[in-house]
Amino acid sequence: MTDTHETYADRLLTFTLPQRHVRGRMVRLDSVLSTILSAHDYPTPIRDLLAEALVLAALSGGLLKDDGSQVTIQAQTDSGIVELLACDYRGGELRGYVQFDPERVAQLGADVSLETLFGKGFLAVTFDLATNDQRYQGIVPLEGNSITAAFENYFGQSEQVPTLIRVSVDTSTDQPVASGILLQHLADGEEGRERLHVRMDHPEWEHVAIIGDTIRPEELIDGTLSLEALLWRLFHEEEEIRVTPGPYLSRGCRCTTVHFENVLARFPSEERAAMRNDDGIIMVDCAFCSRLFPIQD
Incomplete structure (x- = not known):
């Protein structure tokens, strides 16, 4: 893996591990995250939640291949503290907001689990493809210890693609940061080939997932560590890592x-x-x- 211009923040990094039939995406949100969060005076649990969801939108949006395609993430409940979370990605543009009950958020103690925020909510992920005007949507329960875990379940249940996602968020400073990595196994070939005989327990995938799971939260949000360097730390023993810088990211509210x-x-x-x-x-x-x-x- 060779790099002349390393990626630190507000740009997607796409990569493949050809010998393992794995594709991946990495992102670290910095200035674009500050811009989006500054639109509302969110309390800390809501800031953290939206930052996490924006990383997921960027990572999944990085899987889109056609200009004009969009991925939309909505998390909703009838009686939870969070009534609606919505964010989307299109062409490098991110946007998102959270509708919530301020009084109930103010009463939160140390327990800010997914169930506390959403109750029995659900997560809807929608891919709108520009080339054929087709829409694909999957809906899964908001279960697990984070919205990232629910999103990971979406790929396993709706897409039937073995997927590992890790996200780290720190919105406690004047310069909030959120970062994540997405790994997926394409069982019968690398990116661009048809997936056949998908196995969640494929030896290739198990190997990559174990390594991917060693990434530490502090590494993901370390602004002095390029995404390429972090990727090399994880997979330097692989025969080949193919890296392609993706689009730069911006706040993309399309209101006029x-x-x-x-x-x-x-x-x-x-x-x-x-x-x-x-x-x-x-x-x-x-x-x-x-x-x-x-x-x-």
């Missing part, structure tokens, strides 16, 4: 006045009339970036 005008145009005139304030303006609040858009209907 024109967009909201087009959305509102789909509503009947009587419903739009009910939305107007005393000045005849419809105020649209974008949950992703926390901006108000005055729309003259």
Whole structure:
């Protein structure tokens, strides 16, 4: 593995281990995470949750091959502290927000487990593919000790792809950071070939998963350690590691006045009339970036 420009933050790193038939993605969110989190005054448990989900969106978005394709992650419950978590990735652009009960969050003690936040919620992962306008969605229970564990279950249950995901988050400082690695086994060949005879207990996969699981949380968020260097620490004994830097990442809220005008145009005139304030303006609040858009209907 040779590198002339190493990857530290706010850019995806894609790689394959050809002899093991494994593909992977790594990411570390830095400035883009600060930008997204700054849109709302989230308490610490919610900041941590959204940071973790944004890493998952970036890692899974890195699996998309076509421009214009999008992955959307939604975690929802009827009675949990967190009512809705939504984030998506498209073309290097990330966005996300969390809707939650502030009073119940303020009462949280040391227990901020997934079950505490979501109760009996579910995780929906949707892939919208640009080339054929097809949509694929999988829904799994929000079970396990983190949203990462639930996301890992999604790939095992819905996609039937052996997958290991590890995420580390630190939002306790003025410069929050979140990072993760995704490993997947393509049983009958490397990336780009059809998957045949998928086995969750394949010896190749077991070997890679054991090594991948040794990564330490502090390594993932260490801003002085490039992703290439971290990858080499893990898999330096492999015969070959093929590395390809992916797209740079940015906050990509797609809200515009024109967009909201087009959305509102789909509503009947009587419903739009009910939305107007005393000045005849419809105020649209974008949950992703926390901006108000005055729309003259």
